[in-house]
């Protein structure tokens with residue numbers, strides 16, 4: 001991964017941070033973009049400690065100017081763009097469909113769908129310019145199955161797979177691959193927020209995974225590294241990383 005660069009949205013926490021650290025350990029330069037400045041600076045320091053160059057951008061994935069500018073600066077400063085992990089996302093509090101609001105719709109669909117689309121739009125030409133590379137979008141098992149009271153999150157993660165497949169086809173001849181990971185429950189801040197609403201939820205969620213446990217951010221990061229570095233004939237795929245959740 002020496003002389004390669006990855007751009008990661010939501011890189012200051014959870015799955016995004018674990019991926020940033022793994023790519024840095026492998027020698028890649030890393031740029032992260034997320035909203036909280038303090039967490040961004042802390043993540044950048046951890047990445048730089050591994051001996052690679054790092055950039056952090058404070059911004060929202062729903063803002064096209066922010067995305068375009070951050071990506072241009074990344075490519076200019078870190079020797080081009082080779083990989084991207086479109087990972088930033090927000091969860092939905094389980095709510096009966098009839099009580100869901102337009103504000104919920106806009107918040108979840110804007111970040112989880114428009115954010116990924118905007119990133120793809122500005123990443124793909126830069127990666128193509130670098131010769132070849134790979135984008136990984138973070139969908140979810142929620143992109144593969146339905147779940148009651150989570151219609152907006154489910155729809156957003158299904159849409160991420162639609163974007164993945166279509167962009168993969170559009171860029172298939174260009175050397176740029178586009179894939180998605182579909183994690184089951186993974187121990188992160190998002191997971192903690194989600195299960196904190198109901199004392200039984202953590203137990204119920206873990207028992208929905210045949211392997212009997214939730215995943216770690218590092219287990220998702222290693223699959224992102226595999227897709228970027230090793231899976232050279234794989235494009236348009238949705239890779240379930242879920243302890244068997246989607247098997248039954």
Ligand SMILES: NC(=O)c1ccc[n+]([C@@H]2O[C@H](COP(=O)([O-])OP(=O)(O)OC[C@H]3O[C@@H](n4cnc5c(N)ncnc54)[C@H](OP(=O)(O)O)[C@@H]3O)[C@@H](O)[C@H]2O)c1
Nearest residue numbers: 010013014015034035036060061088089140185186188190
């Ligand atoms: N944890 C799970 O069980 C699980 C399972 C399947 C899929 N996923 C997906 O994995 C991805 C990462 O989630 P995580 O579990 O690692 O949660 P997390 O620790 O809460 O990380 C979410 C990241 O997204 C960033 N973010 C949120 N909204 C943003 C916005 N509008 N613009 C820019 N950055 C934004 C957050 O940083 P700031 O708040 O600083 O912006 C943070 O870095 C999400 O797409 C999620 O849907 C998670």
